[in-house]
Amino acid sequence: MTTTNKYMNIFQELANEIEKGVYEPHSLLPSEHDLCDRFNTSRETIRKALTLLSQNGFIQKMQGKGSLVLDVSKMNFPVSGLVSFKELQQSLGRNITTTVHKLELIETSSWFSSKLDSPPDSLVWEIVRSRNIQGERVILDKDWILQERVQSLTEEVCKDSIYAYLEQELGLAISYAKKEITVEPATKEDRALLDLDGYSHIVLVKNFVHLEDTTLFQYTESRHRLDKFRFVDFARRRK
Structure with missing residues (x-):
């Protein structure tokens, strides 16, 4: 699997989980370290997936706190x-x-x-x-x-x-x-x-x-x- 496919697949999986309520609005996603372990990939790949989540309105990156899940019911x-x-x-x-x-x-x-x-x-x-x-x-x-x-x-x-x-x-x-x-x-x-x-x-x-x-x-x-x-x-x- 290429790096592009890897971070796109991670983005899609996390986006689906947010939409289904696995991660509730105003909660935090797991840390980059935990996501690296979960998906068995590099921090760079995780950061690309998180950037896509941010650009598409799923999360808000907060300096020093992590990735805050946004309300996507709208x-x-x-x-x-x-x-x-x-x-x-x-x-x-x-x-x-x-x-x-x-x-x-x-x-x-x-x-x-x-x-x-x-x-x-x-x-x-x-x-x-x-x-x-x-x-x-x-x-x-x-x-x-x-x-x-x-x-x-x-x-x-x-x-x-x-x-x-x-x-x-x-x-x-x-x-x-x-x-x-x-x-x-x-x-x-x-x-x-x-x-x-x-x-x-x-x-x-x-x-x-x-x-x-x-x-x-x-x-x-x-x-x-x-x-x-x-x-x-x-x-x-x-x-």
């Missing part, structure tokens, strides 16, 4: 990236299922027209899906997509990955999105389709999604239960 959702939920699911590695509650072709109202910058008589696909993560419905995704760009949609596609269908089957080039993030009171629909666990508000992420030719073709509202998610980005200071 899942990371990138702010700046534009990824499908299926792609996100693969990176999270969690048990996630999708239920399609609604798939209809409707005429746009003035409200839709303003969101999608389209004529009032345009047709749009309205899709409502809930995401069940580890046995709880904690995300409600509501999408409106211009039918002019997407002629047909099926429940099977919506349950799997709309973006995979648009890019791989229809050949559309999805390019960029403008995002807005707010905290809003939960609606009647939220309470019906989500397991809110007593929370009265949700995190609302609005996406205005454009194709490569700059066409605004999709408006999305992704409604998240407050306690389960953190939204992350990487920022570098410009000098």
Whole structure:
């Protein structure tokens, strides 16, 4: 086994243990010496694995104290990236299922027209899906997509990955999105389709999604239960 494979495997094993609660939040990982003994490897390899754990939000290295385990019950959702939920699911590695509650072709109202910058008589696909993560419905995704760009949609596609269908089957080039993030009171629909666990508000992420030719073709509202998610980005200071 190469050194790279060794520290990656150690990282993955420790990350899995943290996620499963073997090491509880705010506890300390075993010392570097103990980890060297456990994995029968060098301190340099252990330090590389610990660095990966730190970079991925599993631990916080504390000078003179060791590696403090962080609370990973919240899942990371990138702010700046534009990824499908299926792609996100693969990176999270969690048990996630999708239920399609609604798939209809409707005429746009003035409200839709303003969101999608389209004529009032345009047709749009309205899709409502809930995401069940580890046995709880904690995300409600509501999408409106211009039918002019997407002629047909099926429940099977919506349950799997709309973006995979648009890019791989229809050949559309999805390019960029403008995002807005707010905290809003939960609606009647939220309470019906989500397991809110007593929370009265949700995190609302609005996406205005454009194709490569700059066409605004999709408006999305992704409604998240407050306690389960953190939204992350990487920022570098410009000098």
